[in-house]
Amino acid sequence: xxxxxxxxxxxxxxxxxxxxxxxxxxxxxxxxxxxxxxxxxxxxxxxxxxxxxxxxxxxxxxxxxxxxxxxxxxxxxxxxxxxxxxxxxxxxxxxxxxxxxxxxxxxxxxxxxxxxxxxxxxxxxxxxxxxxxxxxxxxxxxxxxxxxxxxxxxxxxxxxxxxxxxxxxxxxxxxxxxxxxxxxxxxxxxxxxxxxxxxxxxxxxxxxxxxxxxxxxxxxxxxxxxxxxxxxxxxxxxxxxxxxxxxxxxxx
Amino acid sequence: xxxxxxxxxxxxxxxxxxxxxxxxxxxxxxxxxxxxxxxxxxxxxxxxxxxxxxxxxxxxxxxxxxxxxxxxxxxxxxxxxxxxxxxxxxxxxxxxxxxxxxxxxxxxxxxxxxxxxxxxxxxxxxxxxxxxxxxxxxxxxxxxxxxxxxxxxxxxxxxxxxxxxxxxxxxxxxxxxxxxxxxxxxxxxxxxxxxxxxxxxxxxxxxxxxxxxxxxxxxxxxxxxxxxxxxxxxxxxxxxxxxxxxxxxxxxxxxxxxxxxxxxxxxxxxxxxxxxxxxxxxxxxxxxxxxxxxxxxxxxxxxxxxxxxxxxxxxxxxxx
Numbered sequence: 001x002x003x004x005x006x007x008x009x010x011x012x013x014x015x016x017x018x019x020x021x022x023x024x025x026x027x028x029x030x031x032x033x034x035x036x037x038x039x040x041x042x043x044x045x046x047x048x049x050x051x052x053x054x055x056x057x058x059x060x061x062x063x064x065x066x067x068x069x070x071x072x073x074x075x076x077x078x079x080x081x082x083x084x085x086x087x088x089x090x091x092x093x094x095x096x097x098x099x100x101x102x103x104x105x106x107x108x109x110x111x112x113x114x115x116x117x118x119x120x121x122x123x124x125x126x127x128x129x130x131x132x133x134x135x136x137x138x139x140x141x142x143x144x145x146x147x148x149x150x151x152x153x154x155x156x157x158x159x160x161x162x163x164x165x166x167x168x169x170x171x172x173x174x175x176x177x178x179x180x181x182x183x184x185x186x187x188x189x190x191x192x193x194x195x196x197x198x199x200x201x202x203x204x205x206x207x208x209x210x211x212x213x214x215x216x217x218x219x220x221x222x223x224x225x226x227x228x229x230x231x232x233x234x235x236x237x238x239x240x241x242x243x244x245x246x247x248x249x250x251x252x
Numbered sequence: 253x254x255x256x257x258x259x260x261x262x263x264x265x266x267x268x269x270x271x272x273x274x275x276x277x278x279x280x281x282x283x284x285x286x287x288x289x290x291x292x293x294x295x296x297x298x299x300x301x302x303x304x305x306x307x308x309x310x311x312x313x314x315x316x317x318x319x320x321x322x323x324x325x326x327x328x329x330x331x332x333x334x335x336x337x338x339x340x341x342x343x344x345x346x347x348x349x350x351x352x353x354x355x356x357x358x359x360x361x362x363x364x365x366x367x368x369x370x371x372x373x374x375x376x377x378x379x380x381x382x383x384x385x386x387x388x389x390x391x392x393x394x395x396x397x398x399x400x401x402x403x404x405x406x407x408x409x410x411x412x413x414x415x416x417x418x419x420x421x422x423x424x425x426x427x428x429x430x431x432x433x434x435x436x437x438x439x440x441x442x443x444x445x446x447x448x449x450x451x452x453x454x455x456x457x458x459x460x461x462x463x464x465x466x467x468x469x470x471x472x473x474x475x476x477x478x479x480x481x482x483x484x485x486x487x488x489x490x491x492x493x494x495x496x497x498x499x500x501x502x503x504x505x506x507x508x509x510x511x512x513x514x515x516x517x518x519x520x521x522x523x524x525x526x527x528x529x530x531x532x533x534x535x536x537x538x539x540x541x542x543x544x545x546x547x548x549x550x551x552x553x554x555x556x557x558x559x560x561x562x563x564x565x566x567x568x569x570x571x572x
Contacts, residue, residue: 013505013524017391024392036506093360093367118505121387122369127325128357136326136435139354142499152439158323158351159261160500163440176489176506177499210366214395216387223536223552230539230557237565240537243553250514250535251456251481251570 001053001168003044004103005078006113006125007060008034009069013118022215024119033069036114038076038181039174044112045077046179047146055079057106061098063087067197074192075184081195082106086202092120094209096128101205103133109149109169115140116175123173130171137171138164142178224248253286253339254279256309257332258293259347260301267453268347270414272407273308275374276345277415283376285342292335292427294328296321302424307417312424313339317431323351324434329358331429336363341402343381348406356406366398370408381405389505389528409452410511451484451501456514459486459503459530463519463540463559467496473563474518480570486510488526504529519559522547539563 011017012030019025033041044056058073060066061084070081084098103111113126123139130137140156149168154161156175184192226243230236244251254276259266273289280287288310293302295316302314313335320327328351336344336359344359346352348370360367368374371383372393380399385408387394451457458481460474470491478485487497489504503510505525515533520526522538522545530536531550538547538554539562548554555562 011388013389017388019392024388091367092369093357096357096361116505119388121385121389123353124357124360124367124369126357127354128361128367131329131358131361137354138436139325140350156350156499157441158349160441160443162438162442165437165439166435210398210400211368212397214382214397216392216394218391219393221532221550223550225548225551227538227543227548227551227554227556230555230562233557233561233565236555236557237562237569240553240555241566241569244514244537248514248535248552 001110002055002057002106002108003047003110003112004057004059004099004106004108005037005040005044005073006099006111007037007041007058007066007069007073008114008117008119009060009062009066010034010118017218019216019218023213024216031065031068033072034114034118036116036118036175039176039178040112040114041073041076041078042179042181043144043174045182050146052146057082057108059099059102060084061086061090061095061202070197071192072184074195075189076182077188079195081197082200083197084200084202084205088202088209089213090207091209091211092122092124093128093211094207096125096132097207098202098205099125099129100132103129111171113171113173114175115173126171126173133169133171135169135171136166137173138166139173140175141172142175144172144178253288253290253341254343254345255332255336255339255341256289256291256345257347257352258291258301258305259349259352260295260298263300265301265304266347267414268349268407268409269305270308271409271412272345272347273415274412275407279343279374279376283342284378290339290341292332294320294331303421304417306421306424307419308415309422311422313427314424315427315429317429319431322438324436325351325355325358326432327434328355329362330432332359333362334429335427336402342379343376344402344404346404346406348408352406356404360404363402363404365402365404366400368396368398368403368405370406372408372411374405389524390509390531391528448478449482449484451486451503451508452510454484454512456481456483456516457486457503457510457512457530457533458483458516458518459488459520460491460518461488461520461526462490463521464491465519465560469560470496473559476567477516477518477563480567483516486530488520488523517547517551518563520547521545522550
């Protein structure tokens with residue numbers, strides 16, 4: 001079988017966000033593979049290590065720099081990578097067209113993608129891709145096993161978690177708790193440099209985004225910031241309760 | 253028409269639905285064409301839900317079918333897309349719940365429509381819809397726009413004011429649906445504990461982090477304070493990973509996003525991944541030993557000190 005793992009390159013969560021020209025500026029910031037996508041690469045590797053014969057293909061869409069994130073996936077153990085190069089920011093619905101076409105071309109039967117994108121906070125890519133392929137999807141997976149063409153596992157739903165079974169082909173979204181992504185070892189980093197990185201242009205995918213990104217701003221809420229010293233415990237407790245009752249009026 | 257897909261829980265229309273009604277009423281005023289508001293109720297044994305929402309909209313469409321007893325992304329998206337097409341909807345409003353954000357992309361693709369995700373504000377003018385939503389783990393507010401005959405929008409819970417019901421009820425109609433057979437088979441469920449108010453709907457949330465010391469400390473300080481205030485309980489990723497609390501209580505990037513009137517952080521230092529799940533709360537209160545903890549930078553009120561002494565003292569004060 002062939003597994004596609006979709007990789008995104010995002011700002012490291014510990015970096016601060018800067019806005020220039022109405023958009024988030026990423027220059028001079030540390031960029032990493034989206035943590036949510038790391039769980040997908042790791043899960044694909046684990047399925048293979050459990051004895052399933054699988055080729056693992058990491059896919060990314062974006063400017064030349066996203067190849068760094070693909071290299072990380074290759075160093076973790078993915079077999080090859082496909083980079084669809086574009087400087088245009090695509091919304092999840094537009095992007096799903098690229099991913100669905102690649103899945104068809106590559107004859108993949110399983111796609112992994114992170115549950116939420118750490119930059120656009122979107123959840124939509126997996127279900128949108130599944131819809132285009134007429135596949136089912138399972139989101140927010142926290143445990144997964146594959147036996148033959150049957151996936152079983154656990155995932156989070158609105159009001160708790162559910163156990164499920166699902167026949168391939170399918171799209172699966174990954175999250176914290178599914179596994180512990182491995183760190184690439186030095187020998188594997190060296191090996192990954194020889195692995196195939198195929199470049200594709202966006203044109204062949206015939207993508208027409210319907211969403212326009214107008215502006216971005218950092219809205220800092222002004223906080224009252226009354227921080228008390230808690231050395232005198234009863235006095236601090238009494239003062240805090242008084243502030244919450246009579247100034248903020250948030251408790252009875 | 254503007255179509256609202258009704259969210260409900262335990263036999264009652266959810267607060268998120270009343271918030272969608274507000275969004276729909278605002279849109280109806282701004283938009284030309286047919287500004288009527290239609291609610292779609294999907295499920296099995298949902299007559300009380302349909303009757304309740306009838307007091308908020310112009311028309312209620314009801315699909316009360318055994319096949320819809322359980323939510324499924326393929327079922328829900330097929331039903332919503334069919335109704336939106338037949339009713340020539342211009343905007344489809346879907347709740348920003350886990351399920352809403354899961355099936356809405358399928359609806360958008362079926363309708364060849366743009367998807368505006370998890371919006372916090374909405375404006376419509378003719379066929380153009382402009383919205384704001386959060387990006388970068390809720391650190392950035394972005395404005396997005398789409399011009400289309402039909403758009404699919406998910407509404408972030410807890411942002412719009414919930415609408416009030418009217419006295420008169422709109423007419424209800426049963427609808428016929430062509431439904432696919434769901435392929436995801438649910439074989440078991442673990443419900444979240446529901447003894448307290450739900451985390452995403454609560455007016456007050458009390459959350460705990462490593463600073464509470466242990467699972468017992470969480471019960472002693474965080475749960476006790478939550479119970480005293482009638483609040484929901486939240487937790488940081490660190491203590492969920494440590495097994496002190498269930499994942500369902502996790503607030504942050506990989507857990508739930510909450511926006512209560514008051515958020516009380518006990519023994520939480522304030523990692524970016526946690527802040528992204530609660531930094532839009534109206535009033536933030538922090539109690540932590542470390543004066544340099546990032547949580548104090550976004551706090552309205554706080555005490556630097558020992559949680560194990562301060563929380564019992566606060567409880568005593570509240571009971572006075």
